[in-house]
Amino acid sequence: MAYAALLSLLQTLEEYLPIPLKKITSDLQNNVSQLLGFLEDPSTKNSLPIKHFEGQIIDASFEAQDIIDSHVSRHVVLSKSVIRRVGSCFLETIAALQYKFPAIHLCGTSVNYMHPGLKLELEGRLKKVIDEFDTILEALSKIKDGKEEASQQGNSSIASSSRFVASNKSEMVGLDQDLMDIKDRLTGTTSKLDIISIVGMGGIGKTTLTRNLYKDSLIEYYFQIRAWVVVSQDYHVQEMFTSLVDSTRLTGGELHQTSIEELAERLYKNLKGRRYLIVMDDVWDTKAWDDIRRFFPDDNNGSRIILTTRQSEVAIYANSNSPIHHMSLLGSNASWELLCKTIFGQEGCPFRLEKIGMKIAHNCKGLPLAIVVIGGLLSKDSKQEYWEQIAKDVNLAVVRNVGEQFMEILSMSYNWLPHHLKACFLYMGVFPEDHEIFVSQLIKLWIAEGFIKPPTPKSFEEAAEDYLKDLIGRSLIQVRKRTHNGEIKTCIIHDMLRELCVKKARDEKFLQIMDWDMRTFPQGRDDQRRVSIHSDILDYLRDVHDSFARSLLYFCKRASNNQLLSYTMSCRLLNVLDALTIRFYEFPIGILELFHLKYLAFIYRGKRKFPASIYKLQNLQTLIVYQGYIDSSKIDTLNLPLNIWKMPKLRHLLFERSFLPCPFPTDHSVILENLQTLSEVTNFKCNKEVLKLMPKVKKLGISYFHDGRTEWSSYEFNNFVYLHHLETLKCLFIATDYRVTAPLPINLAFPPSLKKLTLSGCRISWEKMTVVGSLHNLEVLKLKDYAFEGSIWETKEGEFTKLKYLLIYMNSLEHWRANSTHFPQLRHISLDFCNKLAAIPSEIGDIQTLELLELSECSSSAVASAMLIQEEQQNLENDGLRVRINSIRDNYNSDKDTSLKKVTTPTYQIQCRFLAS
Template identity: 30%
Template sequence: MAERSVSFLIAKLGSLLLEEANFLGGVKTQILSLHDELEWINSFLRDADEKRRSNRRVNLWVSQVKNLAFDAEDIIDLYMLQIVRQRQRNIVKRFMGSRKYLFTLHKFGNQVEDIKRRIGEISANRSKYGIETLETGETSTRLDDCLGRKRRRDNMEEEVDVVGFEKDIEKLATLLKQEEESDRQLLVVSIVGMGGLGKTTLAKKVYDRSDVKNTFNSCAWIYVSQEYRIKDLLSGAIAQLMMRTKEELEKKNEEDLKNLLSNYLKERRCLLVFDDVWRKEDWDTLKLAFLPHRDERKQQRVLVTTRIMEVAKHTDPLIAPYELGLLGDKESFELFSKKVFQYQARIEERSYSKDLEDVGRKLAARCGGLPLAIVVLGGLLSTKERTLGVWNKVVESVNWQLNEGPQQCMDVLALSYTDLPYYLQSCFLYFGLYPEDYEISSKKLIRLWVAEGFILQRGEETMEDTAEEYLEELIDRSMIQAASRRPVGGVEKCRIHDLLRDLAVSEAKKDKLLEIYGTSNCSASSLSRFRRLAIHPNNNGMHPVSSSTLHHLHSFLCFSFDLQKNEWKGLYVGFNLLRVLDLENVKSLDKLPKEIGGLVLLRYLNLRGTKLRRIPHSMGNLCNLQTLDLSDTYIRHIPKEIWRMQQLRHLSFSSRYLSSNLVECIEKVVTKIGRSCCRRPPRVDNLKDLQTLHLPASSWIEGGLNKLTNLRELQIEGKLSLYTRALTDSIDKLKKLKVLHLWGKYEIEYYWPFVSFSHHVDLYKLVLYGRLEKIPALEDFPPYLIELRLNRSHLKQDDQPMATLKKLPNLKILALGWDAFEGKEMICSGGGFAKLQNLNLHELSNLEDLKVEQGAFPCLKVLSIHGCENLKMLPDGLQHVTTLQELNIRSIGNALEARVQKDTGEDWEKIKHIPSVTTFFY
């Protein structure tokens, strides 16, 4: 970790010497000398970092180096702050000739000399206390070439290792499927065991079984953990059971959600899984919120996972908790081997020598039968050479005297952490900022890593691509879990196991890297010198954030939507070193003070989902900003200040006002007036580093969109017809696009002249909202298109879009929604859609007859039919689609409601083989 801090400081000093040499004056020589000293000291740090856990002298020495690096970084940042502010005031030359500049330079020189003096003392201590005699070995090489293995998985599910659970799965499934007893009000099955035993994995395997799914009308998985809000849990359950959208549910209060769920459960038999319940009081609250009426409870089944036996017994006193035990030696070695050989394609590579097998069995056995420890250790060894010498060093490098109780596997987890390459350690520790059981967006996480400076430029590769490889390597090592994957194979959302999160928090706190406000052991007075602060939900409130105790703060992330204004308003004054400010969904945020323009070192600003109505002009001073998210705010128009932020890499803006018909009309008028009065549109091509751009349509499209050749993701919504030519010409030149959304959402009569995407080889997701003259020719689609969504396309019966779309060779997801097709008959012929996994037919109001011929959809897993009110019956061909795992039907009650009833409906024979059939008619 200290090595990473010093490496980053060395890179910063190099940039300072290269880019700001004119401002260094007489201290340039001192900076060069400091740079050289740090390079020498960094050469010793890698081995020292590995020894710090077992050697107090080394630990103290490494901590001193780390603190020195942090102090030096702050000194440089504060000096750069002065330079940037003078540059923004256009008085650079006058400033350099002023007494203030000479004073600033003199002060900076003294601070650099002080850092150099401290380096001398630290270097002397290395020799004085024998630290320089540390042994170096194979582990210091770190296998830095690991990232050369770019693995892109095709499967979208989380990888789950199950060994030794077969009998447990069968017993639990039988319990859940049994018919209700007349004298019982509710049947609850609980799985109890310490952290790392695999409770969630076991519950997920039971939950996913087809015979279990077929027993119920619908199922929902609810993550609880120690920090939760009933409204969030209710929304999540309703979204799964009733297929309601997030936008629908956000508008409802907690009582509305309870009533909605209660009315649904009265008529249906459902399975609810509550994962990670910590207190008896939590269970009582959950039961009251989800199943408030006794007559609703008889039909339902509940599966609970918990670490606390007292909680397990409390959930249902009549059913003994299912206590999960440790794995035996045989199962332990089987799971260990599964992880060690997880990426060996050839069978001959999946074997041990006799000596190596003996060491492997010893390693697996010493994990004490705890699956998490085995999986993590196996993930570590999967990255190393399978030689006796390498594996024996692993045996020697950990204290195998494992503790009893929940901390049993911490030594193994700590070993896996210290074995991480230095460039991954900061990335892993960052997960400590997130609440327990939190599903983390990988896209957002990667942007945060880049803003934090964890990712260094590597050749021509973007930092975002490098960061994605880092995340994949953490997953390969089983330090992080992939909760879901995109169709193209990258990680969409990830999670961290509670015990590994505890490790991340513990290690990060040692070095003052992060603190969590909202936990019982944290107070305002304890936050001094912490560089990152996360706010977690806390019913007791918190003290206002103050620069007097947090002037070293680099990052502020809020996960508490109810944060009050007085608790965060101090962030804008005195926090000169702030690089990350994340206030997403903070409901009290409706105004930004002009002081925010003083945070010129800020790289990441997330104000998504707030009630913000405008941004101050001073925000244009944020010249280092890389990510700006103003999505789903109350700002009416694109702020002109953003055109000055030339370092932007990711820009998102959308207004809640866009959903109002009145405002839509005003926007049309304003846009037309703006185009006639404004001769020079905003120059979007000033933002040459943009990779992500989400904006409503306006004259900026004519301001150089075609020059943004680094764009990977482009989303535009609004009056597209005003800019058709500029938009068409621009898209043709944006050859690096991966994702394209075009939403002509005001234009019922607008025809989109389809651009040929034949040369867009990276474009895998295409979303079009607006009329199409006809279905494009096959050769005009992107050659590697994986996901296609068409809305309001108004394709005619004669177009028969499926005849063309079935030939797209890589298509995995197809969604036709909101009158994308106006015909009455849709034919899916045999031999088509070779790779399609997910088909969504949404609001096709004229559709009466859906035909699926035998041989169509050989890989289809999910079929969703929503709002197709005139559909008379399900296609006979569905019974031949044996790969189907989910069928979701949602509509206003029509002929289908009776036809899909279990056992009695005329269409039941066609779909009874599908593990999960969810219907909702209203």
């Protein structure tokens, strides 16, 4: 985690170091930047010298950052002597690195300002460090050489999941559909050479599936030549060619001392004119494909190449025109079947072990490798007590019994990560098992933690999204849910990969999980910098001591507020405080002393007025406060202080309901220039001067409560158009008196950047829908509670060109006139409580992109028209359109997909609703 530690330090240096000390500070910043660049160099990624130095870099970065933050938090001016102390943290590390890597050019910051006697002492210490380093490096090299020699003799630990599965004779279970799909592609009608990529996380069964395809009798008959090569991370081009030539040649002969060029020519000649199947198993790098692809001839005879990898990037690079076959985790039934076959072979499981066995299979979370490993353990002992012990913690059982081998397989993915992604991946360990993680929350946390390198020209949030997509593409994180326009909404991490995160994070002083087995709070600089509390242990911990922890995340269900504050306040240099499972009935005023806080999230059910002293948190980027009521009618409006406008680093403000006062026009000291999210605020006046104070807002949620006395025009809705970066707008108009049904005046205008729009209670005429339809970037439109009013809606040509999701909820619409050209990219239509709608236009079924037409509590005639649309499309052989009819009387229809349902606590349900809003 040297990279993350350096990046965090660099941001601290840029933020806090004073201009008058520019010479010293610029040298120090240059050193840190150059160290970062050195770590980013791909050639240093897995070298032994760098691995040895990473620990030194981490310690030096921690010490340097602690010196700066401690002075800043006490409002002590950073003097030249303090900066020298900071620079001296790196002296030994920098000098030793320059000795081993002469190409590295570092300034040696504080050496130029050092006392001659201290300089001499440093030289002596440095010689000792380098001598020790040479000794360690020599020992590490011998260990590495010994392992390679043992590997050649077949006695090394398992290096890949392919070999692990093969050695355990795993059964192919739950892969029948995968087998059929790929077999169809292998023997398909296309004569052009096709590269078929199979992608999935380690241990998911890529090699098992491919091996069964390779040995299939039809495949053996269909292809004249077949060859299999395991590429792996540390592949050698000559060995790769030798293996392929050896498999494809028709006669024997010596290949031992043949050059790469000769081998490549032989491979090409052996394949030329023949229909061949080549399997490249366990490919990690696009370079491996580049080294060999030119020697696979395409004779338009139906030849195929199967490529297995954990990296989507490799698959796309090999053949961007061919669909990737993504491997899925096994379902419950397939997991149980595989476990049974692993333990009992063709014999059945004894009845007394079935229930506990099914639980164990379920707890493996569909990963075939984990099931095979657990099956091996259970096959040694058929006592029910032993099985019950395994069932309590499957992950622990795997780690204790075959942890080294198992973790080595998963660690290959982690070791292959570039430095900038390692911290982001390990951070997934802060969340409890099976926790569904909201991407918007995760990205805010990554930014507050300092993991995201200041991007150009992208924003921090956009760069963080790219990091997440990269981890997903590497099969390390799974997408759980997507938004209606296809963006990633929530993600999860497999339990076994989470175990890897926790283990690596603990070893690298990155993260400490506090559970029932801990009784002391982390303290001291050498302990973990991040603490995640997963159980209700606060009341049982021993004395509190000052801690250098920078992040506290509470996932406990209950805790004494006093005890929680006591532990929180022991971390005076805290950057992140996430307590979204803890309710405060009085505002935790002590938190406002945590000067370095960048991320703050908690439940607050106290006074409606927020303290003006929140302004003291000048480094705050994200503030999330919600009241945690299941019943939304109990939510009070939280009155925010005017001082919020004087917190320029704020990026995200999220409330359930709040009132944000507008600043005085004469006050030029207020501006939220970095604010991107403001949600939810009430009766916000959108005058042009106020909107200029938050020019970068991308997401805005506003509720207007109308008492019949205030003129709608006073809110100046037409000024939304001046928010040039606005992408998501949620605008609710709520009558406090049910007798008030005054429509919104037509002064509503939106910026062309808008992608998601939710309107409720506007009561605008359908004739004015052109204002919305003309938004050519609009992808999601939700119209609720008579947002538009009238009996007829006639869509027009050229409108809604990018709309993917349309919701109409509770409306008096009777006649909807539209055709397929009006919604060229629409995927999902949801009509709820449209009791008067006579029918859905039949032309809607002709929209080629439409996947789902969903009706809930609509008129019987509308339902009948939807069913007729589906029937007509089926007659046209369009099986891609589904119609779903939901009804309260039918318990909202069993047709709904329940595979993603899980038992949740009320607090978690509220949190989901809040974070997803």
